[in-house]
Amino acid sequence: xxxxxxxxxxxxxxxxxxxxxxxxxxxxxxxxxxxxxxxxxxxxxxxxxxxxxxxxxxxxxxxxxxxxxxxxxxxxxxxxxxxxxxxxxxxxxxxxxxxxxxxxxxxxxxxxxxxxxxxxxxxxxxxxxxxxxxxxxxxxxxxxxxxxxxxxxxxxxxxxxxxxxxxxxxxxxxxxxxxxxxxxxxxxxxxxxxxxxxxxxxxxxxxxxxxxxxxxxxxxxxxxxxxxxxxxxxxxxxxxxxxxxxxxxxxxxxxxxxxxxxxxxxxxxxxxxxxxxxxxxxxxxxxxxxxxxxxxxxxxxxxxxxxxxxxxxxxxxxxxxxxxxxxxxxxxxxxxxxxxxxxxxxxxxxxxxxxxxxxxxxxxxxxxxxxxxxxxxxxxxxxxxxxxxxxxxxxxxxxxxxxxxxxxxxxxxxxxxxxxxxxxxxxxxxxxxxxxxxxxxxxxxxxxxxxxxxxxxxxxxxxxxxxxxxxxxxxxxxxxxxxxxxxxxxxxxxxxxxxxxxxxxxxxxxxxxxxxxxxxxxxxxxxxxxxxxxxxxxxxxxxxxxxxxxxxxxxxxxxxxxxxxxxxxxxxxxxxxxxxxxxxxxxxxxxxxxxxxxxxxxxxxxxxxxxxxxxxxxxxxxxxxxxxxxxxxxxxxxxxxxxxxxxxxxxxxxxxxxxxxxxxxxxxxxxxxxxxxxxxxxxxxxxxxxxxxxxxxxxxxxxxxxxxxxxxxxxxxxxxxxxxxxxxxxxxxxxxxxxxxxxxxxxxxxxxxxxxxxxxxxxxxxxxxxxxxxxxxxxxxxxxxxxxxxxxxxxxxxxxxxxxxxxxxxxxxxxxxxxxxxxxxxxxxx
RNA sequence: GGGCGAGUGGCGGAAUGGCAGACGCGCACGGUUCAGGUCCGUGUGUCCGAAAGGACGUGGGGGUUCAACUCCCCCCUCGCCCACCA
Numbered sequence: 001x002x003x004x005x006x007x008x009x010x011x012x013x014x015x016x017x018x019x020x021x022x023x024x025x026x027x028x029x030x031x032x033x034x035x036x037x038x039x040x041x042x043x044x045x046x047x048x049x050x051x052x053x054x055x056x057x058x059x060x061x062x063x064x065x066x067x068x069x070x071x072x073x074x075x076x077x078x079x080x081x082x083x084x085x086x087x088x089x090x091x092x093x094x095x096x097x098x099x100x101x102x103x104x105x106x107x108x109x110x111x112x113x114x115x116x117x118x119x120x121x122x123x124x125x126x127x128x129x130x131x132x133x134x135x136x137x138x139x140x141x142x143x144x145x146x147x148x149x150x151x152x153x154x155x156x157x158x159x160x161x162x163x164x165x166x167x168x169x170x171x172x173x174x175x176x177x178x179x180x181x182x183x184x185x186x187x188x189x190x191x192x193x194x195x196x197x198x199x200x201x202x203x204x205x206x207x208x209x210x211x212x213x214x215x216x217x218x219x220x221x222x223x224x225x226x227x228x229x230x231x232x233x234x235x236x237x238x239x240x241x242x243x244x245x246x247x248x249x250x251x252x253x254x255x256x257x258x259x260x261x262x263x264x265x266x267x268x269x270x271x272x273x274x275x276x277x278x279x280x281x282x283x284x285x286x287x288x289x290x291x292x293x294x295x296x297x298x299x300x301x302x303x304x305x306x307x308x309x310x311x312x313x314x315x316x317x318x319x320x321x322x323x324x325x326x327x328x329x330x331x332x333x334x335x336x337x338x339x340x341x342x343x344x345x346x347x348x349x350x351x352x353x354x355x356x357x358x359x360x361x362x363x364x365x366x367x368x369x370x371x372x373x374x375x376x377x378x379x380x381x382x383x384x385x386x387x388x389x390x391x392x393x394x395x396x397x398x399x400x401x402x403x404x405x406x407x408x409x410x411x412x413x414x415x416x417x418x419x420x421x422x423x424x425x426x427x428x429x430x431x432x433x434x435x436x437x438x439x440x441x442x443x444x445x446x447x448x449x450x451x452x453x454x455x456x457x458x459x460x461x462x463x464x465x466x467x468x469x470x471x472x473x474x475x476x477x478x479x480x481x482x483x484x485x486x487x488x489x490x491x492x493x494x495x496x497x498x499x500x501x502x503x504x505x506x507x508x509x510x511x512x513x514x515x516x517x518x519x520x521x522x523x524x525x526x527x528x529x530x531x532x533x534x535x536x537x538x539x540x541x542x543x544x545x546x547x548x549x550x551x552x553x554x555x556x557x558x559x560x561x562x563x564x565x566x567x568x569x570x571x572x573x574x575x576x577x578x579x580x581x582x583x584x585x586x587x588x589x590x591x592x593x594x595x596x597x598x599x600x601x602x603x604x605x606x607x608x609x610x611x612x613x614x615x616x617x618x619x620x621x622x623x624x625x626x627x628x629x630x631x632x633x634x635x636x637x638x639x640x641x642x643x644x645x646x647x648x649x650x651x652x653x654x655x656x657x658x659x660x661x662x663x664x665x666x667x668x669x670x671x672x673x674x675x676x677x678x679x680x681x682x683x684x685x686x687x688x689x690x691x692x693x694x695x696x697x698x699x700x701x702x703x704x705x706x707x708x709x710x711x712x713x714x715x716x717x718x719x720x721x722x723x724x725x726x727x728x729x730x731x732x733x734x735x736x737x738x739x740x741x742x743x744x745x746x747x748x749x750x751x752x753x754x755x756x757x758x759x760x761x762x763x764x765x766x767x768x769x770x771x772x773x774x775x776x777x778x779x780x781x782x783x784x785x786x787x788x789x790x791x792x793x794x795x796x797x798x799x800x801x802x803x804x805x806x807x808x809x810x811x812x813x814x815x816x817x818x819x820x821x822x823x824x825x826x827x828x829x830x
Numbered sequence: 831g832g833g834c835g836a837g838u839g840g841c842g843g844a845a846u847g848g849c850a851g852a853c854g855c856g857c858a859c860g861g862u863u864c865a866g867g868u869c870c871g872u873g874u875g876u877c878c879g880a881a882a883g884g885a886c887g888u889g890g891g892g893g894u895u896c897a898a899c900u901c902c903c904c905c906c907u908c909g910c911c912c913a914c915c916a
Contacts (some may be wrong), residue, residue, distance in 0.1 A: 231834060235911060238833075243915075261916060274916095313831095316914090346915045353916090359831095396880085431915050554911085624854070626843060631909095636842050638855050644868085645854085651869095691844070694853035773849050778897050780849055818896045824848050826911050828896050 006788055020647035021615025025737045030128070032746055033736075035784055038753050039082070039133040041089040041541075050086040051541045052078040053520055053580075055549030055557070056093045059119035060100050063126040064588040065606050065634065066550075066595060072619045073586050073628045073689065075132045076549035079729035080684050081545075082133065083757035085729035087540050090133055091523040093140035094120050097148075097512045099177060099193060100445040102477055109474035112443040116143060121235075130615055131732045138526045141445070142515035145521065149466035150532035151515055151537040152448040154564075156459050159449075163209045163567060164437075166457065170278070170344070171436060172199040178479030179440045182511060183433050185556070199300075200278075206438040206447060206508065210563050214240050214430045217562055220578055227582040229629070232554040239555050241431025245413050248352065248424040251326040252285055252336060260347035260429050261355065264418065265410035268399035270334060270352040271365065273325040274318065277301045277338040279349035285336060287322030294319055301340045316341055316364040327352075328413070330424035331402070339364065347429055359389040375399045376407060399696075435560065437511045442484040443470070444509030448802065452503040462779035463495050467505065483507040516557055517564040520544055520579060531573075539575055547580040550588070558583075584687060587631040589622070604634050608647050616731035617642035623730060624693040646734045649700055653738035655707050656720040664712035672702040673719040674764035680726050681757070693730060699723055717742065775797045775826040776808040792819045799825040 011016035037043075054074040057067060078090040101112035108115070120141060127134065139148055158164040172181040173287040176196035180203060185192040210217075218240050221233050245262035250273060259273075275282040279296050286294045291520060297319040308314070318339030325334045334352070341360055342351050355365035356374045362383055365372055372384035378394035396402040401417070402410045418424030438447060446467045448460040460467055470491040477484045485491060496503035518532065524541045558580070563602035565579040589604075590596060596603050609618050620642040625632045636730050676699035683692035705711075705720045720742055728735035732753065746752075767788060772795065774782040782804035786795060796819050805827055812829035 002852060013892065231911075234834065241912095241915065245916085259916080263916080314914090341914050341916095343915065351916050358916065363914090429915080482846075551910090624842090630843095633842085635857080638842090641855060647868090690842090691853080694844075697853055771849080775848085775897075778848095783849075818848095820848065824897090826848080826896050 003681070003711055013260070020650040020734075020737070022616060022643065022646065022733065025650075025733045026129070026131075026615055028130070029733055029736045029746070033131075035387070035752065036749060036751055036754070038751060039088075039090060040137060041091070041135045044085065044087040045572070046617050047085055047087040049089065049386055050081045050545045051089045051520075051538055051543070052081060052546045053091070053523075053544045053548070054554060055547070056095050056519060057123060058095045058098060058100075059116055059123055062121060063130070063606055065604055065609075066620060067123075068130065068606050068609075069589050069622045069632065070550065070586050071127070071130065071132050072622050073584070073687075075619075076684065076689055076729045077548065077687070078133050079732070079753070080757070082753075083725060083729060085756060089138075089523065090135055091138040091140075091526075092124075092127065092132070092134040092136070093138075093523065094123070094142070095512060095516050096120060096141040096143040097444045097515055098511075099441060099443070100440055105267060105443070105473060106477050108257050111471065111473040112477070113143065116443075118142075129610070129617075133732075138523050140519065140522055140526050141446075142512070142519060143464045143469055148445040148515070151445045151510065151518070152460070152465050152467060153462060154518060154532055155445075155510065155514070156448060156462065157571060157647050158208060158567065159459055161567070161571070163212065164206060165209065166204055166206050166486070168202060168204040169374070170200045171203050171205055172198045173203075174198055177441070178481055180436060182436045182513075182556075201369065204509075205436050206565070206671060208437055210435045211430055211432055211561075213563050213566055214242065214432050215428075216566055217559065218242055219226060219433075220562075220566075223578060224581075224583075228580075229583060229585050232551065232558065232583065232585065235554045239432060239559065243429045243431075245427060245429065246411075246418060246424050247348075247427040248418060249328060249333075250352065251328070252323055257281065257325060257350055258348045258424075259350050259352050260427060261352060261593065262425070263354065263411070263505045263709065264414040264486060265399075265402065265405075265407055266354040266357050266375050267327065267329045267352070267414055268396075268402065269354040269373045270327055270332075271355060271371045271373055272353045272361075273334045274338045274339050274342045274351050274353050274361075274364070275321070275336060276342040276344035276349040277318070277340050279344035281349055282321065282338040285321050285323055287337070290320060290322035294321060297338060304340070312449040316360070316367045318364065318368070321745050324513055325352075328421065329417065332428070335370075337364075337368070342544060342618065345433065354568065355389065356383045357389055357391055361747070362387065362389040373398060375402075376410075376582050403775050435511075435563075437514055438508035439511055440481070440483040441509055442472060444512060445515060446485070447506040447508050447510060449506040450494055450496055450503045451506060452499060454501060455496055455498040455503075458496055458498045458503070461465070464497070483509065485509070513556060513560050517560045518568075520561070521568075521574070533573075535573060538573075542574065543576040543581045544577055546582050546584065548584045548586060551585040554585070584628060586628050587626075589632050589634055591633065592635050593633060609639065613639040613643050614646075614733070616646055616734045620646065620693065620731050623689045626690055628689055645697060645700070646731055648704070649723065649731075649734055650708065650737055650741065652700060652703055653720055653724065653741040656703070656713075656716050659713040659716065660706075662713035665715045666706060666711035669706045669711050669715040669762050670720055670761075671704065671767075672699060672706075673715070673722055674760040676702075677722055677726070677758045678760040678765055681760070684726075689730070692726075696723060696727055696730070704755070724752050725755050725758055728752045728755075770822045772799075774802055774805055775824070776805055777829055779808075780825060781805055781808045788822050789796075790822045792821050795819055795821050799827065 012074060019808045054071055078088055082088045095115050101116045104115040105112040142160060152811045155164060172186050174181055174191040174196055176194045178528045186198050189198055191198055195396045243262050245260060246264040247258050247260055249256045249258045321338055323336045325336050327334060333592055353361040355362040355372045375396060375398050376394040377397050378390045378392045380390045383389050393407045396405045396410045402413055406412055415426050446469060448465060448467045452458050452462060472484060472486050472488060491508060493501055493505050494505050521533045521536045521538055525537035528534040561579050565576060567576050568574040591602050591604055594602060621637045621639045625637050676695050678690045680695045703716060706716050724735045724738040735752050736746060742747050743751040769785045772784040772786045773780055774784060782802045784798060796817050809829055814827055815830040816828045
C-alpha cells in the first residue's frame with residue numbers, strides 16, 4: 001500500500017504531459033521491463049563479460065534502508081557496465097539458513113522454512129519494485145536441498161583432502177543460542193549475534209583446516225591491493241596475524257616442552273617460564289606438593305568470564321608449579337609458573353618469560369619478585385626500575401656468545417645455535433585458528449557423515465546426497481545443548497555406508513558461513529546437476545569483477561570465501577585464485593547519529609519512504625548524499641529535493657520531445673553535453689557517484705536554459721538523450737519516462753535500458769579560451785581569458801600589464817613570476 | 831594499550847599541490863498562484879564597508895613550497911578495528 005503525501009493523481013500514460021507522478025511512472029514501466037527481459041546474463045552474445053555481485057541478503061523481514069543503499073549502489077555499477085556494452089551477470093539469491101528463522105519457528109510452532117520462504121517472497125517483491133537489474137532466472141536459496149546438496153558435496157571433498165576434521169577442544173559456547181561459535185563470531189567476549197557472554201566448553205567439533213592456507217591468504221592479498229579497501233586488507237592481515245620467530249625446546253624433568261618466541265635473541269634474559277593455567281600441559285607438569293594450590297588457581301581461572309579475563313587492567317596472577325625448566329642455551333634452571341596471561345590456544349601454550357623486554361612478563365615478575373635481566377641495551381632506563389619493558393633495537397649484553405650483536409643478527413645467531421644443538425628452529429605462528437564449522441542447531445546444512453561403531457566416521461556417498469533435514473517444527477527445535485536433530489531418533493538411525501551395520505547420523509549442522517563461501521560460484525550455473533557448478537560457466541564469469549557489500553563482512557565471509565576459492569583451485573575445479581577482484585564497501589544508513597533499530601524506535605521504514613517519494617527519489621537521495629563508502633544520516637537527506645530534480649528531468653524531456661524536428665545545433669549546448677558525459681563517465685566508473693549526480697544536475701540546468709533560450713533543437717535532443725541514458729543507471733524509472741517523452745517507443749523494445757552509454761566528442765572538450773588566474777604573492781587578483789595555447793612569455797606580459805596586478809603590487813618590486821600556462825600566473829613581490 | 835582513518839559554510843558534501851565551498855538542502859527576497867504547496871528568478875563562508883573594495887578563512891600549532899584543504903612533524907577531537915597472540 002503506498003502513501004501519497006504530496007503527490008496528486010496524474011494520468012498513467014503521459015508522454016507529452018509535463019506532470020510527473022513517480023508512482024504512475026513506476027506502474028507504467030515495471031511491467032514493460034518484465035516483458036522485455038532486459039537483464040538476463042548472456043543476452044549480449046559475444047560481448048565481454050563482467051560479473052557484478054551484491055552480498056546476498058538474509059531473509060529477515062522486508063528490505064530496509066541498508067538494503068536500499070547497498071543494492072542501489074550495486075545496481076548503478078551493474079547498469080553502467082550494461083550500458084557500456086558488457087554482458088553482465090548480476091544475480092540475486094538468499095542466505096536462507098540461520099538462527100533467526102529457527103527462533104521464529106519455535107515461537108510460532110512452525111517449520112523454519114515457513115518464515116524463511118515467506119520473507120524471501122516479500123524481499124523479492126520489494127527488489128522488483130526497487131528496480132534492481134537482477135537476472136532473476138538465476139535466483140538461489142542456500143536452504144534449498146538443490147543447493148545444500150552441493151554444500152555437503154563440497155564438505156566431503158574437504159574431508160577427503162584432510163581439510164575437514166573433528167577434534168576435541170575448549171570451544172566458545174553461547175549459553176543463549178545454545179551452540180558453539182567460531183573464533184570470528186566472538187566479539188569482545190560476547191556472542192556476535194545475541195550479545196550473551198561466551199563461555200568455554202570442552203567439545204568434539206568439526207573444523208576446516210583454514211590455517212593450512214594462512215600464508216596464501218596473506219600473500220595473495222598483494223593482488224587485491226588498490227582494488228579492495230585498504231582497511232579490509234589490513235583487518236584480514238591482522239586477523240591472520242603471521243609472526244615469524246623460533247620454537248625453543250626447554251627441558252622440564254624428563255620431558256621436552258617447546259615454546260614459541262619472536263625474540264630468540266633474548267634467551268639469556270629468560271628468568272622464568274609460564275604455562276597457560278587451563279592447558280593440559282600445566283596439569284601434567286605440576287609437582288605433587290603444588291597440586292592443591294594449582295588446582296585452586298585453575299578453578300579461579302575457569303570461573304572468570306572471557307570479558308574479565310581479557311581485561312588488560314587486571315593484575316597478573318599465577319601459581320608456581322614446583323618444577324624448573326632448563327634453558328637449552330644457558331643450562332639455567334628457570335622456575336615454572338601456571339598463569340592465565342598465557343593463552344592455551346596460541347603457540348604451544350607455554351612461554352619463556354623475558355621480563356626486561358616484554359611488558360607482560362615484567363608485570364608478572366614484579367608481582368612475584370622475580371629477577372629482571374637486561375640483555376638488549378637499547379639506551380633506555382632499566383626496566384626493573386621503571387616498570388617499562390624495552391623492546392626496541394640495540395646491542396646484546398649479558399648473553400655470552402651473542403654479546404655485541406645487534407637484535408637482527410642475534411636472532412639469526414640464536415636460531416642457528418638452537419638448530420645446531422637440535423633444541424629449536426625457526427618457525428612461523430599465526431593468530432588465525434582453524435574454522436570451527438559445526439553448530440548445534442537445526443536450520444542449517446546437515447553434516448553428511450555417519451558414525452559407525454565399527455568403521456568410525458564414514459562419509460555419506462555422493463549418490464546419497466543430499467542428507468535432507470527432517471520435518472521438525474516448533475517446540476521440537478528448542479535448544480537443549482545439543483542439536484535438535486539428535487532428538488529425532490528416526491532421522492539419526494541409519495546404516496553404515498561402509499559395513500551396512502547400525503549407525504548414527506552426525507547431528508550437527510554447518511555454520512551458515514559455509515553456505516555463503518561458494519554461492520557466487522553457483523550463480524554461474526544455478527541449475528547444474530553434475531556438480532556444484534559448471535566449470536565452463538565458472539571459467540567464463542569468475543572472478544567477480546565488482547563485489548559490493550558491507551564492511552561487517554571484512555573478516556568472516558570474505559576470508560572464508562577466499563579460503564574456499566583457493567581449495568577449489570587446488571582441486572582443479574577453478575582457475576581463479578581470488579574470488580573477488582574488486583570490493584566496494586558501502587556505508588551504513590543511520591538516523592540522527594546512531595544506527596537504526598526497531599527496539600529503540602530510531603527507525604525509518606523503506607516502504608514508507610518509497611511510498612512518499614517514489615523509488616527513484618530514494619535511490620538518487622542515497623547516492624547523492626555522499627561518497628558510497630561513507631555512512632548516510634537519513635536525517636540529513638532530502639528526498640523532496642530528489643523528487644523535484646527528477647520532475648525537472650521529466651519536464652525537460654517533454655519539452656525537448658515536443659520541439660519540431662530540426663538539424664540546428666548550438667555549440668554551447670554541445671560543449672556542455674560533452675563535458676558532462678566525459679566527467680560523468682569517469683566519475684561513475686570510479687564510483688564517485690555523488691559527484692556524477694551533481695554533473696547530471698548541471699547538465700539538466702544547461703539544457704533547461706538552452707530550451708528556454710531557443711537553442712538548436714538537434715543539440716538539445718542529443719543532450720536530453722545522453723542525460724536519460726546516463727541517468728538510467730541511477731534513476732531507472734524516470735530515465736525511461738524521459739526516454740519515452742523524447743519519442744522512443746519503449747513498449748516496442750526501444751528502452752533506455754538497452755541503449756549504449758554516450759561518448760563525448762573529444763573535439764568539443766577542447767576549449768576556445770581558458771580562464772587564467774593571476775595571483776600576486778599567492779592571492780588571486782585578476783582573471784584573464786586567454787587562448788589555451790598561449791606562450792609563457794605572452795602570458796607573463798599580459799599578467800604584468802593587468803591593472804589589478806599593478807594595484808596589488810603598489811610600489812614593491814617584482815622578484816619572480818611563476819607561469820603555468822595557460823591556467824596560472826603568480827607574481828611574487830620582493 | 832596498539833593499529834588505521836577522518837576533521838572544510840547553518841547542514842550533506844566538492845576541490846588531492848595551482849580560483850576553497852562545485853552540486854544540493856536550508857534560509858532570505860522577488861515573480862507566478864484566490865491561497866498553500868509546486869514552479870521560475872536572485873542572493874547566501876565570516877568580518878569591515880552604502881558600494882567599490884579589502885581583511886580573514888578548510889580542528890590547533892609548526893614546517894616544506896612562488897603556491898598547502900591537499901605533502902611532512904607535533905598536539906587535540908571523533909570514528910572504526912584489534913585487544914595479554916609471546
